Amino acid sequence: MKVLVAGATGFVGRRLCPALADAGHEVIAMTRHPDGYSGPAVPVHGDVHAADTLEQAMSGCDAAYYLVHSLDAPDFERRDADAALAFGAAAGATGLKRIVYLGGLGDDTDALSAHLRSRREVEGLLEAGGLPVVSLRAGIIVGHGGTSWELTRQLVEHLPVMVTPRWVVTRTQPISVEDVIRYLVACLVLPAEGSRAFDVGGPEVLQYATMLRRVATIERRPLVLLPVPLLSPRLSSWWLALVTDVDATTGRALIDSMSNEVVVRDDAIRGLVPFEPLSFDTAVRRALQERAQEAGGP
Numbered sequence: 001m002k003v004l005v006a007g008a009t010g011f012v013g014r015r016l017c018p019a020l021a022d023a024g025h026e027v028i029a030m031t032r033h034p035d036g037y038s039g040p041a042v043p044v045h046g047d048v049h050a051a052d053t054l055e056q057a058m059s060g061c062d063a064a065y066y067l068v069h070s071l072d073a074p075d076f077e078r079r080d081a082d083a084a085l086a087f088g089a090a091a092g093a094t095g096l097k098r099i100v101y102l103g104g105l106g107d108d109t110d111a112l113s114a115h116l117r118s119r120r121e122v123e124g125l126l127e128a129g130g131l132p133v134v135s136l137r138a139g140i141i142v143g144h145g146g147t148s149w150e151l152t153r154q155l156v157e158h159l160p161v162m163v164t165p166r167w168v169v170t171r172t173q174p175i176s177v178e179d180v181i182r183y184l185v186a187c188l189v190l191p192a193e194g195s196r197a198f199d200v201g202g203p204e205v206l207q208y209a210t211m212l213r214r215v216a217t218i219e220r221r222p223l224v225l226l227p228v229p230l231l232s233p234r235l236s237s238w239w240l241a242l243v244t245d246v247d248a249t250t251g252r253a254l255i256d257s258m259s260n261e262v263v264v265r266d267d268a269i270r271g272l273v274p275f276e277p278l279s280f281d282t283a284v285r286r287a288l289q290e291r292a293q294e295a296g297g298p
Contacts, residue, residue: 001188003026004065005029005041005065007030008037012180013065027041028041029043031044048068049079054091061094063188064100074249076118081118088131092128098132099131100184101135103135106260107260108120112260114253116260116262132194136269142280144290154245156212156215162224167208167259174202174280177287182275183269190272198266199264199267200269202277204279211280214281218288219288
């Protein structure tokens, strides 16, 4: 199958392209800078924020992955909505059979943050061209280079004593990036007559505080958490910007989402794609090992 990957150079995309190629698919990497692409796919020029580039990039493809987000922009909700609408329309015009999208967990009956609300909106807008959209909804994805994971790691490594807001007791269900890739590859061929969304998560539901303590234990670092319930999301985002390399705009969007519980409500995909997901501790160790290897360590 000939498959386009929008977001091919990102945290998930750069892992998905080789996995798709290994599965026997012809992979097209859509990027704004094809001359600089060096992955295991055929690069083509395309930009989800430039609608006139999309149909040519998709030409001849059977399906497309949509892995694009704009969290670092203050108006990310509008930008993501416009991009998804344009991508869905172009996919319909070029005759693709399916779009696979990686979105976010979150209960629709909850007051979702702007970040999670935008993820859900994108699911619907991608259907604008009349194509079925298979959506994977994930929480924190643990893997080297992932924004939420890097935020977690850097907090543990930079702050042995941490003043924490209320979100540290919120429950989440982290998942290894390796397992996300396995699900994404499988979604390309899952039987689906129409659009469908699947919740995905690792085997453990954890509070953010527990995650931080587990990472500290694995890294053999001291960690003391001091809850301060009145610490606002705005102050939290500035604090994150000071002690991590996550910019304040992205940090604010992520912090706002941490008030929402993001756990698997429907595990139907486990029956369709049967394998045993990695534990949180194993995912953490692999992320740390990959970081060390990239830095030239053992």
